Amino acid sequence: MIVLLGVLVVILGFATRRNPLLVVGVAGIVTGALGKLSPDEILKTFGESFASSRSVTIFAITLPVIGLLERNGLQQQARILIGKLGNLTTGRFLTLYLLLRQLTAAVGLQTIGGPAQSVRPMIAPMAEAAAERRNGGRPLPEAIREKVRSHAAGADTVGVFFGEDIFLAIGSILLITGLVNATYHTHLEPLDLALWAIPTAACAFLVHGARLLRFDRALERELVVANAESDVEESAK
Amino acid sequence: MIKAEWFYWLVGAVFIVMGLQTLLDRSNAKRYTSGTFWTLLGATFFYSSWVVDKSAPAEPLGIAVLILICLGGFNLVGKGTPRTTGEKQRTELAKRFGNKLFIPALTIPVVAVLCAVVVPKFHFGGHVIFEKGNETILGLGVGAIVALGVGMWVLREPRVSVPIHAGRGLLESMGWALLLPQLLAVLGAIFQAAGVGTQVGKVTEKILPNGQLLAAVALYCVGMFVFTVIMGNAFAAFPVMTAAVGWPVLVQHLHGNAPAVMAVGMLAGFCGTLCTPMAANFNLVPAALLELKDQYGPIKVQAPTGFILLACNILIIYFFAF
CATH class of the missing domain: 1.20.120 (Four Helix Bundle (Hemerythrin (Met), subunit A))
Structure with a gap:
């Protein structure tokens, strides 16, 4: 139950207009820690999911x-x-x-x-x-x-x-495919969305x-x- | 076979080239930290290839992501003054080129869709041309390159450095915000690894009467709407509501069509964006630009559309995704 505080960090962070990147970084670390991930595992999750969601940023x-x-x-x-x-x-x-x-x-x-x-x-x-x-x-x-x-x-x-x-x-379409494909190990195509x-x-x-x-x-x-x-x-x- | 990783390297190379230009750009007061941000981002696009095929550890990449977050988060990424054309010059150029200006822009989606739909049907010496499952993304890359060629030809622009500099101007004006969608995808993965989805799923089960499809769809869409109103950003609401309802309940338990549920769910969030002062750049900035006395003027005219479309989205998922 306590991991839900991570969601609260996101909501409070965005609602109080903190810098969104910092909100995401802090919420990620806090949620990982509350979910009993070791610091090494948290870094690894950051790295692995960043690598598998690069498609989100290719519109550049x-x-x-x-x-x-x-x-x-x-x-x-x-x-x-x-x-x-x-x-x-x-x-x-x-x-x-x-x-x-x-x-x-x-x-x-x-x-x-x-x-x-x-x-x-x-x-x-x-x-x-x-x-x-x-x-x-x-x-x-x-x-x-x-x-x-x-x-x-x-x-x-x-x-x-x-x-x-x-x-x-x-961005929104690529976010959906990037997030869903990296998180749930499935395959959605941007065109379908x-x-x-x-x-x-x-x-x-x-x-x-x-x-x-x-x-x-x-x-x-x-x-x-x-x-x-x-x-x-x-x-x- | 053309691989998706090659395309990521191309994107990475573009970031690195632009990052090095930023490092040398004296008109940018934060040129060292800004240049580091873009160059490091480009480097992660290469290193990620080895993380994906598990030939390199992911931890250094995690550290790099945290550095990017700090550089962007502590306002160390700035922009220079791009050397570009002025308003008057642009009006003259627009008169000269006319509607030809739209041709290169339209090339991108046309080529991308052709690549995604037609190219997979062709084989070359027994091999597919594009790596399977990545046709759309590769199509976008091919489309952007073809469009650049078409653009330089239509506009009689022989120097590659001109579009690179113009692109860097856009990149710098987006700044760290460019990275936000990808980091929200990362956050979604961390939520999943830490078990947020399972926990929210338990709460959802208590709220939701068993197997009530319409109630579940409404909960997902209204949740997207409400979280977006609070946070001012549908992108941020998406990982939360998808972990809570979208994936476990609607897709896994009730066997909804995942692309339909996710795409329309995101749009339910956009309805929230229409109604919230938290989305300042969409709702308050226009009021200021138009010198309105009532800064909520745009929200007032948008809100009824937002509420009606929320209902439309619920019905679209309910009738077409199941």
């Missing part, structure tokens, strides 16, 4: 080509393409971005989007511009602007989370896409209410 082999593409304008080209979607409503634009983000992440292009790479310079301003068009060109009330920006960030995050696992060389990410990815698109399209209608209602309120304030002056 793709960094030179991705780096080469980025320095030649990969992210900028992605933005040029998205810029062509200018005339959609907020919800439709974000739904389409969600789909694009899922599809590109599924083929290994996780880095072309992201909060700094695409949401701030491109997605949030375009979503806001679409909402302003809906508002007859008037600037958005603060609360609604916040919600539009939040949805821009949300579409990006949901898209990459539920797209990237279809790419077989992503990647295929099983597809049903959830489809659900994610349907669920979040539907919510974004509904957001269009909510936006309309809220703009009407907000404008009515500001008109009342205007006439009260």
Whole structure:
């Protein structure tokens, strides 16, 4: 029973935002010691499992080509393409971005989007511009602007989370095969796992896409209410 | 026959080359410790080959792993200022190359999947081309090399040093975080060796009514979700919940399809990531970047999707993995 304290070390370590590497190192040593492994056995387990889980880190082999593409304008080209979607409503634009983000992440292009790479310079301003068009060109009330920006960030995050696992060389897939193959002496193929990410990815698109399209209608209602309120304030002056 | 170990040596060699460059990089304030980190990581990829075939002791490798943990954990791995193109230059390059930029990137998954699916069917003089059981991983390696060639050709870049430097820029910006997934896999193995799985299994047996499939699936997915919300990281939740429920109960006892259970279980954890401020880089950083007054704005719009998808994941495992 006492070995479960090792799990507690992991939970406390991550929850109190210690450096994750140190948390893993300390939790490994503590758990090994509580499980009555000798120091020599602990070192041996660290070494053997590290050797048999190297496949988890091999995605680094793709960094030179991705780096080469980025320095030649990969992210900028992605933005040029998205810029062509200018005339959609907020919800439709974000739904389409969600789909694009899922599809590109599924083929290994996780880095072309992201909060700094695409949401701030491109997605949030375009979503806001679409909402302003809906508002007859008037600037958005603060609360609604916040919600539009939040949805821009949300579409990006949901898209990459539920797209990237279809790419077989992503950390989470390799972690599963590395961990399961090293720990339980079995054999899982990354490709099988990647295929099983597809049903959830489809659900994610349907669920979040539907919510974004509904957001269009909510936006309309809220703009009407907000404008009515500001008109009342205007006439009260 | 092309062996997986050769590919690990290639990855190790890439780490060593980049590590040596980092050692010489004066723009990096922590160049000695950073360079040591990457070079040592590269060396472990070679030494591991002998640990795997049991011709060398594993203890020195264990010590090396602890050194890597300390270098990364005590913030001794930093990054330099990469010599690269600026925003304006990149926009011009993007106009020049256009959609051709996507070709090399798409080459990686296409070649990897071809290698995993088609190549095992061919034999060369009675031998398979790729080592059996490692086709996907080798396919990724081949895909990355082919993509690099295609990229240099499409972009008219004759110097190999350019992609190596660009790759090192990405490597350094990921820093020690690059090693976290592999170390979590190591932690999972230690949990198993120390008997955490058996202990949690006993607790699980007490909680779970016997043979209740739906309850077991729900426990696994909700457990992934809750642990991820607490820890802010689905990768960290995975070794715990897999040792507790995923492997012993769902795969071994109830004979679930392991790839389906594990892949969808991980995604149940991702649903937790959507809902937690602990995952600061995904949820709080965007709020700051977008100058939101409510730093929980993104979490509020993501959470309903997170909860609905958690239910979807439970149903997907329940209906398709058994």
